Amino acid sequence: MKKIRTGYTRRLLTGAVATAVVLVGLGLMGYALFAGSESASADTPAKKAPAGETVVGSDAALKARLAALAEATAEATKDVVEKIQGPRQEAPKDKALELTVPDMKRVDGLPVYDVAPAGYEKALHDGAAHVKGTGLPWQREANVYIAGHRIGYPGTKSHLVFWDLDKLKSGDEVILTDANGTRYTYEVFKKFVVGPDATQVLRPIEGKNIVSLQTCTLPDYKERLIVQAELKDVS
Numbered sequence: 001m002k003k004i005r006t007g008y009t010r011r012l013l014t015g016a017v018a019t020a021v022v023l024v025g026l027g028l029m030g031y032a033l034f035a036g037s038e039s040a041s042a043d044t045p046a047k048k049a050p051a052g053e054t055v056v057g058s059d060a061a062l063k064a065r066l067a068a069l070a071e072a073t074a075e076a077t078k079d080v081v082e083k084i085q086g087p088r089q090e091a092p093k094d095k096a097l098e099l100t101v102p103d104m105k106r107v108d109g110l111p112v113y114d115v116a117p118a119g120y121e122k123a124l125h126d127g128a129a130h131v132k133g134t135g136l137p138w139q140r141e142a143n144v145y146i147a148g149h150r151i152g153y154p155g156t157k158s159h160l161v162f163w164d165l166d167k168l169k170s171g172d173e174v175i176l177t178d179a180n181g182t183r184y185t186y187e188v189f190k191k192f193v194v195g196p197d198a199t200q201v202l203r204p205i206e207g208k209n210i211v212s213l214q215t216c217t218l219p220d221y222k223e224r225l226i227v228q229a230e231l232k233d234v235s
Contacts, residue, residue: 091138094179099128099146101213103172106161112146112176124149127157134202135209137176137184137231143204144176144211150218162215165227166191174211174229186211186229193223201226 095114101107111127113119123129128148135142150165152158168174174186194201201212201224209231217223 090180091136092179092182095130095136096179097130097137097144097146098177100175100177101168101173102175103168104162104164106159106163107148109177110148110157110161120147125153125156125158128161131202135204137178137209137211138182140209141204141207142209143202144209145202145214146211147214150215150221162213165213165215166225168227172229174213174227176211183233183235184231185233185235187232188227188229190228191226193217193225195223198224 097112097114099107099110099112112130113123113127114130114132115123116132120129124147128146130136131145131147134145137144148162148165149158150160150162152161168188168191170188170190172188174188176184176186178184201214204210211229211231213227213229214224217225
């Protein structure tokens, strides 16, 4: 299981350490240039290299040395970033998800279908709908936006599926599982109500991977109840 740092801390640490790694790399490159130019300076007698042999101070040798240092610096920066942010998760070919919310009675392995607006009705009839074009859990910065019925259709998985969404509170878990079996555990941090045309709730929050669960308000279904949770663990 891998712990996920908060967005601000992650960005701060990544920036500081990556900058340090890059500066070290630039210093090494400068040393390589200095060492190479020194060996080929005017005070050094020119030597003709035997056929097939590389002169240490030649342009070819310097270029090779600099290329190797640049590659090593890039690899070191990548390693540091992954240690702080965590490695990028492999994106499954199938974007279908399963949703489990332990504190909701009817949300246990609920199928979540990645669909465009034309497919909402069927997806919401058979489970829940991931709004196509919004984030996915394996992305470092994302708003995984999922909608489900408050009442739904009797005899289907949609029936009363998000009925008790309003009961969730800060710290409650929201779990998504992808087609590869990777499990993403989120913690609730916010609950609010918006109008049906409030498209800003689909946008990601900078530096965070969150899931947003949406359903209609009662008793008239005129507004939208939103619960948001932030990614904490990947296993």
